[in-house]
Each structure stands twice: as C-alpha cells, then as structure tokens.
Amino acid sequence: MSTPHNWTTYTAFLRTSRASESDLKYFALHPWLAPLLSPGSPYRSVPFFSRLEKGENNTLDRFFNRVINTNDTIPHAIALVPGDEWLALRRKELFASSTSSPSSSQQNVTGEEKEQATTEQETTQKAEYDFILLTSLAPSLSGFTDTAHGGLLSALFDEAMGCCTAAFRNDDDAVQELFTVNLNVTYRRPVPLPGVYAIRVRVEKTEGRKWWLKGELVGGDGVVRTSAESLWVAARKGGL
Numbered sequence: 489m490s491t492p493h494n495w496t497t498y499t500a501f502l503r504t505s506r507a508s509e510s511d512l513k514y515f516a517l518h519p520w521l522a523p524l525l526s527p528g529s530p531y532r533s534v535p536f537f538s539r540l541e542k543g544e545n546n547t548l549d550r551f552f553n554r555v556i557n558t559n560d561t562i563p564h565a566i567a568l569v570p571g572d573e574w575l576a577l578r579r580k581e582l583f584a585s586s587t588s589s590p591s592s593s594q595q596n597v598t599g600e601e602k603e604q605a606t607t608e609q610e611t612t613q614k615a616e617y618d619f620i621l622l623t624s625l626a627p628s629l630s631g632f633t634d635t636a637h638g639g640l641l642s643a644l645f646d647e648a649m650g651c652c653t654a655a656f657r658n659d660d661d662a663v664q665e666l667f668t669v670n671l672n673v674t675y676r677r678p679v680p681l682p683g684v685y686a687i688r689v690r691v692e693k694t695e696g697r698k699w700w701l702k703g704e705l706v707g708g709d710g711v712v713r714t715s716a717e718s719l720w721v722a723a724r725k726g727g728l
C-alpha cells in the first residue's frame with residue numbers, strides 16, 4: 489500500500505503532482521496516446537486522485553484505491569488535466585451566466601471580458617476535454633467473457649466526472665461539494681479485456697447548483713464504445 493497523501497485542496501494536488509514514471513512509461517508504449525503525452529500536449533499528467541491511498545483510518549475512495557487497484561483489475565491509471573490557463577478560461581466560460589460561479593470575482597462576466605477570454609483562448613493551448621482518464625483494464629473486470637463489466641464502466645465515468653468537477657471548484661469552497669444525481673450510460677460496443685482506454689470528459693454547462701457533464705470511452709481504434717451524460721448537484725450552502 490502506498491503512503492497516504494496530505495493535500496488540503498484538489499487544486500493544490502493538481503499543481504504539485506505528477507504521474508508516476510512507471511505509469512507514464514506504460515502508457516507511452518501505446519502510440520495512439522502519444523499526442524496526449526508528448527511535450528506539445530495541452531494536458532499535464534497527474535495521478536488519478538481516487539486511486540491514491542488516503543490513510544488507514546480514512547475510508548475515502550476505498551473502491552478505487554484498494555479494490556480495483558490491483559494487477560488483475562486496474563494495473564495502471566493516470567489523469568490528464570488541461571493547464572492552469574486553459575482551466576481559468578473554461579471557468580470563465582462555464583460560470584459567466586451561472587449563479588454557481590466558483591468565485592464571486594467571476595460573476596457577471598461582461599461582454600468585454602467574454603471577448604477578451606475568446607482572444608486568450610486563441611493564444612492558449614486548446615484542450616478539447618476538461619479531464620481525461622487513461623486506464624488499463626485487466627481480465628478480472630469481466631462481465632461477459634473478456635469484456636468489461638458495464639457497472640465498472642459506469643463507475644469509471646462517475647469517478648472521472650467527479651475529478652473533472654473538482655478541478656473547477658475553487659480553494660475557497662465557494663462551490664459546495666458536488667454529487668452525481670443522475671448518470672446515463674450508453675453501451676455502444678463491447679469493451680474488450682485486457683485493454684487500454686481513455687475516458688474523456690467535459691462539463692457542458694452549469695446552471696445554479698446543477699452541472700451537466702458528458703463523457704466517452706475510446707480505445708486505440710478511436711471507436712466510442714461507451715458514452716455517458718450526467719447531472720451533478722452542489723450541496724446547499726451550510727450542508728446537505
């Protein structure tokens with residue numbers, strides 16, 4: 489079991505962490521991932537937060553950091569996140585018209601600010617997705633023979649989407665913790681095991697406490713095998 493980590497915010501975790509060399513080496517063996525992992529990529533490689541050990545007395549993320557963190561379930565997983573500048577632009581875009589802005593300074597974005605953000609976007613590296621999970625799936629995750637179990641795929645989407653929303657919450661906790669209230673998964677093609685897959689996620693829009701996300705799972709052939717849409721709701725201020 490690895491050493492527990494002590495980040496106080498998800499943002500601090502993103503800023504100070506880097507995916508392990510062994511995971512990076514493993515994913516670099518797959519040529520279709522090269523554009524995402526190369527120095528020119530708009531993404532940085534960080535550990536998949538849910539997979540990190542949180543401490544013997546802390547039951548957060550046990551399913552991901554213990555149960556499916558083994559050689560015959562998920563031997564390797566890392567997350568790819570856009571750079572700080574791009575995330576800041578996405579925040580402006582997502583919260584410009586929303587009352588759930590993660591920072592009061594981002595509320596009521598003016599037309600001029602929107603124009604400025606668009607110009608900045610042209611000069612900042614574009615990231616098509618807000619969060620990407622790269623994962624290897626081993627044979628013990630099967631439902632049908634040599635095929636990933638659908639429930640597992642739902643869990644992967646849910647977790648990837650959770651990490652995606654976390655990157656947009658500010659350190660000052662202006663947005664309360666978010667919960668999945670609805671997750672609609674479409675199984676388009678079987679997901680063969682063993683295999684390496686990317687789960688690409690994006691926040692589509694926010695409105696008050698509600699956030700809508702979309703995601704898709706692809707392998708090396710680029711076929712979208714599974715897709716998902718979800719609704720997340722931020723807890724009311726002052727608790728549930």
Ligand SMILES: CCCCCCCCCCCCCCCC(=O)SCCNC(=O)CCNC(=O)[C@H](O)C(C)(C)COP(=O)(O)OP(=O)(O)OC[C@H]1O[C@@H](n2cnc3c(N)ncnc32)[C@H](O)[C@@H]1OP(=O)(O)O
Pocket residue numbers: 495496497498501537538646647649650651654667668669670696697698719721722723724728
């Ligand atoms: C280092 C620092 C660490 C940082 C750490 C970051 C880690 C980052 C990784 C996280 C990764 C987690 C990934 C796992 C994520 C889960 O799996 S969460 C587990 C599954 N989900 C749950 O357990 C949630 C259970 N639900 C609830 O507790 C409550 O529904 C909630 C979420 C607190 C909301 O309750 P509420 O405040 O009473 O909400 P309510 O007023 O009923 O609804 C609010 C609005 O949402 C709408 N709504 C509610 N439910 C639905 C629905 N199912 N369908 C459509 N609309 C709905 C309502 O109609 C309402 O709409 P408006 O009327 O406002 O337009």
